[in-house]
Amino acid sequence: MTRTGSARWLRSWLLLIAVPLLVFGVFYCAPIANLLRLSFSVAEGQTGANADGLDIYAKLLGDEYFLLIVWRTVKLSLLTTLACAILCYPVSMVVAQSKGWAQTCLFIVLLMPLMTSVTVTTYGWLILLGQAGVVNSALMGLGVIDRPQRLLQNETAIVVGLVQVMSVFMVLSVAAALQSIDSNHVRAARSLGASPWSAFWRIVFPQSLPGLRTGCLLVFSLSMSAYATPGVLGGPRLKFVSFLIYQQAMQLLDWPRAAAMAVLLLIVTTGVWGLASAYGQLKTWRRRQAEAAVPAFAQAGRQGAI
């Protein structure tokens, strides 16, 4: 390609991208940069002699109440991720195998909790799990309990609500990985005498792991930042970090402190993604090293042999 050709190329690329990028720069990137700046500033009225840019962070990380809430958020998000992975995997298999209108129905069912406002689904759990709710009456009808139990305002209720909202991410990620598996691999394994069970564990499951990993990452980071579900189902006693941020910003009007909390939440959620991608890169690098270590003739021989 000639020089003028590449210049024209860049110009038309910029022409297409300019307006969206400008809009995102002003209304998205600038607010984020500004929030980062604010979190390192000193809160008004706290300009003590030893107050510096990291003062808010130091105070936050020494605050036992804050750390307790962070720990609860992490713990329940991990539980949600685990529950989603176990409960959703079989559903993904059904989704990957289904066709036509059955698959469309499954998609609508899966997307409904995501697309319906989280306020509505959370409200629904409030009705189902309440003292006079259908779950309590069903348990009493079955004779499991003899009077209504408090099913709300505990950690289980939060996890149940989160699993319901988040499972679509797990199912779609795993189903996408399952669908990309060459069915000939399974057929080959079966024809060579593998039982269905061992064909699944040795052929299908390992190949679905990337999808499972993506699903886990999505569910974990979204659960970490959940607001309405823990707020309503957990009650005032079991706060999540998001609730604390909202309270700091909107009720106590302490924006710098809220900003620092929000940045810490961001670091934890995106940090997981960073670690996962670093792990992925390490694995590829190791494989390349291992391949490089094998002498060229051996590789050629191996390829010839197969």
Next chain:
Amino acid sequence: MRLVGRIYAALFSLFLLAPIIAIAGGSLTTTNYVAFPPRGLTLHWYLQILQQRESLTALGLSLAIGAAAATLATLLALPVGLAFTRYRTRLNGVVYAVIMTPAMLPSVFLGLAFLVLYTPMGIGATPIGLLAGHVMIATPFALSLILVGLASLDGTLEHAARSLGASPFRAFLLITLPQISWSLAAGWAFAFMISFGSLEISLFLSTSTLVTLPVQIFMALEWSPLDPALTAISSGLAIITLVVLVVTARFVNLERFLKRA
């Protein structure tokens, strides 16, 4: 084995839909507190919303913001999608990261960031600020569907049009656009649903006079969770979402989601 899988999927679907069914069922009760299963059947509570000025205003605002945000998101995402598919450059990755991240970052983080900068910009507690925030979180969904559409595009048709003398714009308008119209529609619909249901961003950008429907319901949950009228509004919200979703699924093969990932 197949049958077991299907039964399990059906039970799981029931779990996913349970809260929505409870809302829809509970709103039909004749008692003046929410009861599920409902005692008797009445549409009284739906008629009562029609007299609640606040709820109607909130519904109107949510619909208007949703439609405007979805339209702007689609208009922003389309040129980006075109740039990505026509020109292969490393810069695409950077632009993609900027536009897709709003869907992944904690929404409370985003809400706070928007509030803190939009306020000095003078759009803090205005419909413009609320709309801007909604456009940011809706665009990733519009873009990912538009990219699916563009990926399935047959490029030779546009080449043929160009070689027969059509201007780039004419070729795009008459050849490319009709081929990807389904993905534009799906992108619009998903962006609409995301904006229409968004709670956190709106919580930060709303004021006492500027309240979207999810925010209004969320606030009311604290005071009167067992008011059947509240259930009726909530179920209205869910019904609108379901209609948009079913219409989208009617025109768009949702299976294309799996192909991309």
